[in-house]
Amino acid sequence: MIFAFILIISNCCVVINSSIQSNEAAEHPNETNSYIQDRDIPKFGEPIQNQTIAVGRESVFSCVVDNLQTYKIAWLKVDTQTILSIQTHIITKNHRMTVSHVENRAWVLRIRDVKESDKGWYMCQINTDPMKNQVGYLNVVVPPDILDYPTSTDMVVREGSNVTLKCAARGSPQPNITWRREGGESIAISGQREVVTFNGSILSISRVNRLHMGAYLCIASNGIPPTVSKRVMLIVHFPPMLMIQNQLVGSAIGQKIMLECQSEAYPKSINYWMKNETIITKGKRFEPVEMENAYRVIMKLTINSVGQNDFGSYKCVSKNSLGDTDGTIKLYHHRLQSESISSTEVQKMKENENASSTSRLSSQTLATLIYSLLCYCCLHIYLH
Numbered sequence: 085m086i087f088a089f090i091l092i093i094s095n096c097c098v099v100i101n102s103s104i105q106s107n108e109a110a111e112h113p114n115e116t117n118s119y120i121q122d123r124d125i126p127k128f129g130e131p132i133q134n135q136t137i138a139v140g141r142e143s144v145f146s147c148v149v150d151n152l153q154t155y156k157i158a159w160l161k162v163d164t165q166t167i168l169s170i171q172t173h174i175i176t177k178n179h180r181m182t183v184s185h186v187e188n189r190a191w192v193l194r195i196r197d198v199k200e201s202d203k204g205w206y207m208c209q210i211n212t213d214p215m216k217n218q219v220g221y222l223n224v225v226v227p228p229d230i231l232d233y234p235t236s237t238d239m240v241v242r243e244g245s246n247v248t249l250k251c252a253a254r255g256s257p258q259p260n261i262t263w264r265r266e267g268g269e270s271i272a273i274s275g276q277r278e279v280v281t282f283n284g285s286i287l288s289i290s291r292v293n294r295l296h297m298g299a300y301l302c303i304a305s306n307g308i309p310p311t312v313s314k315r316v317m318l319i320v321h322f323p324p325m326l327m328i329q330n331q332l333v334g335s336a337i338g339q340k341i342m343l344e345c346q347s348e349a350y351p352k353s354i355n356y357w358m359k360n361e362t363i364i365t366k367g368k369r370f371e372p373v374e375m376e377n378a379y380r381v382i383m384k385l386t387i388n389s390v391g392q393n394d395f396g397s398y399k400c401v402s403k404n405s406l407g408d409t410d411g412t413i414k415l416y417h418h419r420l421q422s423e424s425i426s427s428t429e430v431q432k433m434k435e436n437e438n439a440s441s442t443s444r445l446s447s448q449t450l451a452t453l454i455y456s457l458l459c460y461c462c463l464h465i466y467l468h
Contacts, residue, residue, distance in 0.1 A: 126152045126210050129189065132220030138308060139226045143195040147208030147218070150189065155210050157191045159183060162205035162219060168193070200224050200256060228259035228304035230314045235302065241292055243322040249287040251302035251314065259304040261285045266299035266315065294320050294348065294379060323407030324349035326400065331411075334418030335390045343385045343413045345400035350379040353404040357385045359396065390415075 129148035137143045149157060159168040168176045169183040171191075180196045195202055203224040209217040231252040241247055253259040263282040265271060270278040272289055289296055297320040305311040327346045335341040347355055357364040357372050364370050364385065371386040383400050395417050401410040 124151055125212050126150065126155050126216065128208075128216070128218055132206070132208060132218050134221040134223070136223040136225060137198050139198055139200055139224055141198055143198050143202070143222055145193040145206055145208070145220050145222075146186075147191045147193070148189055149191065149208075149210060152210070155212055158209045158211070159191070159193045160207045160209060162207050164204075168206075195222075198222075198224055200226055203256075224256065225306075225308045226254075226256040227308040227310060228253050228255035228306050228312050230302065230304050230312055235314060236316050238317040238319065240319045240321065243293055243320050244291055247289045247292045247296075247318065249289075249300060249302075249316055249318070251285050251287075251304070251316075253285075253304035253312075255304070255306045255308065257306050257308075259306040262303045262305070263287045264301050264303065266301055269298065271300075272296060292318070292320055294322055294350065296320060297350070297379065319350070321350055321406060322348075324353045324402035324404055324409045326402055326409050326411040328400070328411045328413060330413070332414050332416065334416050335387075335395075336418055337390060337392065339390050341387050341390055341415065343387070343398055343400075343415070345383040345402075345411055345413070347381045347383060347400075347402040348379055349381075349402055349404045349406075351404050351406075352379075353381065353402045355381055355383050355400070355402050357383070358399040358401060358410075364398075387415075392417075 127150050129150045132145055132147060135143055135145070145159075147157065147159070156170055158170045160166060161168060166176060168174065168178075168181060172183045172185055174181055174183065182194045182196075184192045184194070186192050191208065193206065193208075203222055205219050205221050207217050207219045209215055231254060233252070235251050236249045239247065239249070249263070251261050251263070253261060261284060263271065263284070264280065268280070270280055271282050271287070272278050272295075273282060273287070287300070297318055300316045300318060301313050302316060303311060303313040325348045327348075329344065329346075333341060333343060343357075347353055355374060357370075364372060366372055369388050371388070373384050373386075375382040375384070381402075383402075385398065385400075387394055395415050398413045398415060399410050400413070402408065
């Protein structure tokens with residue numbers, strides 16, 4: 085309305101000026117022709133450049149006009165048919181917009197802290213009759229942002245269940261969603277196929293197991309920095325399971341020996357050692373220790389200076405809220421060559437040695453007698 089009113093006034097002025105010029109032309113025809121040539125209507129000096137601006141930055145449109153004379157310049161937003169400015173005066177209530185006149189030729193529209201709603205066509209218009217205008221397009225790009233809903237949060241499931249992880253993001257252009265595991269492990273998807281990365285907003289895993297447990301990263305990108313991600317933790321619950329590499333272990337008297345079990349369980353299990361239905365506690369002779377890695381626990385039991393009473397069966401036990409299990413390791417007496425011999429065994433060895441000596445002596449005596457008898461017989465035959 086304001087701009088139309090200004091146009092009416094301007095046109096009236098043009099009519100009056102034309103009447104005056106006609107009277108002057110009748111009196112001074114040569115001067116009038118020269119004056120009309122100097123009063124050519126305004127022209128745009130160059131086209132308005134389209135822009136692609138990231139949200140939060142500044143947009144600058146420049147409208148170059150030659151020979152504006154007394155005509156007026158206005159900026160409008162075409163999409164909403166809103167008059168933004170006339171000359172350098174801002175009509176809209178948008179405080180982020182300013183217009184400046186540069187080098188008596190360019191009318192520069194600046195939009196600070198660009199918002200996504202600023203996207204659209206902008207028109208520079210001259211109030212000639214007919215009006216002249218040219219337009220430029222502002223494309224506002226928005227970096228990706230992951231939405232809290234319906235993006236999945238940390239999940240806890242039982243082993244063997246089916247799992248669906250979701251990720252939603254917004255931005256301009258629309259972001260692409262990629263899934264990968266935080267530790268770089270492969271992702272098991274339908275059909276028993278494994279991939280390092282999965283493209284798509286929904287990741288489905290069938291019959292999840294303990295190997296699927298860990299952190300999954302939902303990554304959103306659309307070419308506008310920064311790329312963003314969200315971490316979703318997948319926790320798989322399962323009862324304890326034990327693995328024993330050596331179920332039969334030999335040791336000599338006085339030797340230091342170590343027994344070992346490996347347990348897998350989640351939630352975290354309670355682990356301990358038993359012998360003769362008695363729980364083994366840490367002391368001078370027994371040293372039970374645990375080494376944890378995610379849902380795996382290595383249980384070690386060190387026995388310092390094994391004694392005769394230490395031989396037998398040892399049980400490693402693992403329990404959590406979903407169940408319990410145990411495994412057995414048998415420790416047996418394994419004599420070393422350097423192990424000391426008891427006095428009873430020494431006496432037996434001496435007796436065996438004496439018996440062997442007596443046996444050797446009896447054999448020598450018998451041989452001597454036989455040899456003497458043979459010599460006597462030969463001598464007797466010779467004499468006769």
